[in-house]
Every structure is written in structure tokens, then in C-alpha cells.
Amino acid sequence: MKYAHIVGWGSYRPDKILTNNDLARMVDTSDEWIFTRTGIRERRIASERETTATLAFEAAARALVVADMHPSQVDLIIVATSTPEYIFPATASRVQDYLGATRAGAFDLSAACSGFVYGLSMAAQSIQSGAVRNAVVIGAETMSRVLDWEDRGTCILFGDGAGAVVLKGSSIPGGVLASTLRSDGSGGDMLSLPAVYHNPMPMLGPEYLRNGHQKNTVAMNGRQVFRFATQVVADSIEETVLKAGLTMDEVALIVPHQANVRIIETAAKRLRVPVERFYMNVESMGNTSAASIPIALCDAVSEGRLRPDDNVVFVGFGGGLTWAASVLKWDVTPPEVSLPRREWRRARYIVARTRSKLKKWRRKIIDTVAGSPTPNARMRDADKKQ
Numbered sequence: 001m002k003y004a005h006i007v008g009w010g011s012y013r014p015d016k017i018l019t020n021n022d023l024a025r026m027v028d029t030s031d032e033w034i035f036t037r038t039g040i041r042e043r044r045i046a047s048e049r050e051t052t053a054t055l056a057f058e059a060a061a062r063a064l065v066v067a068d069m070h071p072s073q074v075d076l077i078i079v080a081t082s083t084p085e086y087i088f089p090a091t092a093s094r095v096q097d098y099l100g101a102t103r104a105g106a107f108d109l110s111a112a113c114s115g116f117v118y119g120l121s122m123a124a125q126s127i128q129s130g131a132v133r134n135a136v137v138i139g140a141e142t143m144s145r146v147l148d149w150e151d152r153g154t155c156i157l158f159g160d161g162a163g164a165v166v167l168k169g170s171s172i173p174g175g176v177l178a179s180t181l182r183s184d185g186s187g188g189d190m191l192s193l194p195a196v197y198h199n200p201m202p203m204l205g206p207e208y209l210r211n212g213h214q215k216n217t218v219a220m221n222g223r224q225v226f227r228f229a230t231q232v233v234a235d236s237i238e239e240t241v242l243k244a245g246l247t248m249d250e251v252a253l254i255v256p257h258q259a260n261v262r263i264i265e266t267a268a269k270r271l272r273v274p275v276e277r278f279y280m281n282v283e284s285m286g287n288t289s290a291a292s293i294p295i296a297l298c299d300a301v302s303e304g305r306l307r308p309d310d311n312v313v314f315v316g317f318g319g320g321l322t323w324a325a326s327v328l329k330w331d332v333t334p335p336e337v338s339l340p341r342r343e344w345r346r347a348r349y350i351v352a353r354t355r356s357k358l359k360k361w362r363r364k365i366i367d368t369v370a371g372s373p374t375p376n377a378r379m380r381d382a383d384k385k386q
């Protein structure tokens, strides 16, 4: 029997801070309104040079340092995101290239704010089945790029960032003990983000899009989402803890999706668990969607909130509708990685970038020197030969 243990963790938050007071200069709102309704004071915003893939890479690189693992040992990379730059190539493939993880499969996972827990569960099952040995699961978002900055109902909630964990197969019992994944597509319109090619009024033809009517920004019914979240958080935690053969008293820490302090407080009340057992950093990060749980996990670890052999619960909820929970035994103490070794690790990513550039140049040179028939031309040539 194989067990999937978390052996590395890392997060990345962009430098730029957007406070509630900054927002009050952009839309009709106030620090007091936002803080009392959500618990958020500020959020991070990616710079123009940063993308979901670069944030994801930074978090993954840090997680691999903690895991003391070379990128070539990674078999699988999953990036949970709702804000990829491209539908394809996947953000995960770009991260694979940036890391130089030459032996890894890579794909993106779309389950909105539940995406990280979905990804963790998929990766853990791949390890438990023996299909892969090690995996990197990342939650990464540039939500600031898909917000309507004139809609005070949504733009005050979200922020940018990335978090990652490294999972490793082991015969030692522990790691990911149980997961629950759920969806209710009937509530899809409560929280949505249309794809770039989506025409909400197809009967009016493509002209409708050209006239600037299309809005590729987050739309939300806040009250309905609030009601949904308070119901599913407590239920999914209870169900998953039971599946893991534990009781709520045996759970040391719950790391929930960081959407709103009031949602977390209501879930704590429903579970009859002291709210202190829920880790929260929504005040400084806002809602970073799929990135929020791994970022919160990293903060919880650095604040000493997790000790070896603690049972920890991750719980996510969001668009889809989707919700998910995982229970883990936190049983791996990271090795001490010396500063020179850390720096040496960073250097290999420069090597990875150089190798990637060389591969691109090589393809270009082959194209110009030898010519590269298109697949259609190749088929025509093959037909002629027959």
C-alpha cells in the first residue's frame, strides 16, 4: 500500500498591496464596509510582468526546495486555476518548462476555489495507485485580470497569489487519509467567469461581441454564494473526517478556503468547533481562489500552527458549484536546506530556461534549414508515395 505525504510547501505573493482604502478611491465602498462583511483589509495584485504561470512557478520552486527534491524527480504537475493565460498550452506545462521537470506530465484543473483540494485528491490517488511517485499540486491565480473594477460587489473580494505542495509516495502510513469531492452544476450561474469566446447572446451573432457587449469578468450573486458556502463547509468537513476514521476532536487544524471570515465563523458554529482551530489569513490576502488554501497552509506552517502527527483538514468551495475536503496526517518534518544549497537550486532554473530557449531556437533552425511540411502536406506526400 502506498501513502501520499506532503513533503514540501511554498507560496508566492506579488509585492503590490491594494488596501480597502485604495479601493474606496476606485468604487463607492469603505474599509469599514468591506472589513465587517468579509474580514478583508488588503490583497495582493500581480505586476504587469507576472502571470499565473510565473506565480505558480515561484510557489512550486519554493516547495521543491523544502522537499529537497530535484525537478526531474517530479512525475506529475497539476495547476488548479481559473485564470490561465491560455486555454492551451496549460499553465501546468509552462510551469513544467520553467522548472525543467523533464519527466513530468502536466495539466490544469478547473474547479474554481475548490481546485486545489480536487488537485490534491487526484495527485494523492495517482500516488496511492502506484501510477506516479511524486507530484506537485499548485493553486495559482491572477484574479485581478478577470475582475470588473467598477463592480463593488466583486472587485473588493479577490486577490492574486500562488501556493504549492509536493506529494511523495511512501510505505509509511499517513499523508492524505480521505477526500470528498462534490459538485452542483445547477448553481453555476451563482458565481461565473465566461470564457473569452463565449457569446452570451448567440442569437445576435458575432456582431454582439464585436460591439463590446461581452464581459469576461467574474459575476456573482453574493448572498446565494454565502448561503451555499455556509452549508457545504461544515457538512463536507464532517463527512471527510468520518471517512478518515477520525473524530472532530482529533483534528488539530482546519485550513479552509479563504473567502470570508463570516463563512468560516458560521461553519465553526455548525461544527461546534472553536473558531481558533480554523486558520485564517483572509485579512491580508483576500480571496485568491484556488491559491488560498496552499498559501494559508504555508502561513500556518511558518507560524508554527502545525506539529508532526497533527491531523489537518483542507476544505474548499466555490464556482461550479464545487466543494471538496481532504483530511491529512501532517507527519513530515522538512530537512534543513543550507543557504548555498538553496541558491544552487535557484541556479538550476536558469539552466532550465536556457535549455527551453535552446530547444525553441533548434526548432526554428530546423524549420528554416530543412523546411517543415504541414501535417496536410505530409499526408499528401504519403498519399503520392502509395
Ligand code: COA
Binding pocket: 028, 029, 030, 033, 034, 037, 038, 113, 152, 153, 156, 157, 220, 221, 222, 223, 225, 226, 259, 260, 287, 317, 318, 319
Ligand atoms: N461597498 C459598499 N456597499 C456595497 C458593496 C461595497 N463593496 N457591495 C455591495 N454593497 C451594497 C449593496 O449595493 C447593497 O445596497 P442596497 O441595500 O442599497 O441595495 C448593500 O450593500 C447590501 O448588499 P448585499 O449584497 O446584500 O451585501 P451582503 O451583506 O450580502 O454582503 C458580500 C455582500 C459579497 C460581502 C457577501 O454576500 C458575501 O461575502 N458573499 C459570499 C461571497 C464569496 O465569498 N464569494 C466567493 C466564494 S468562493
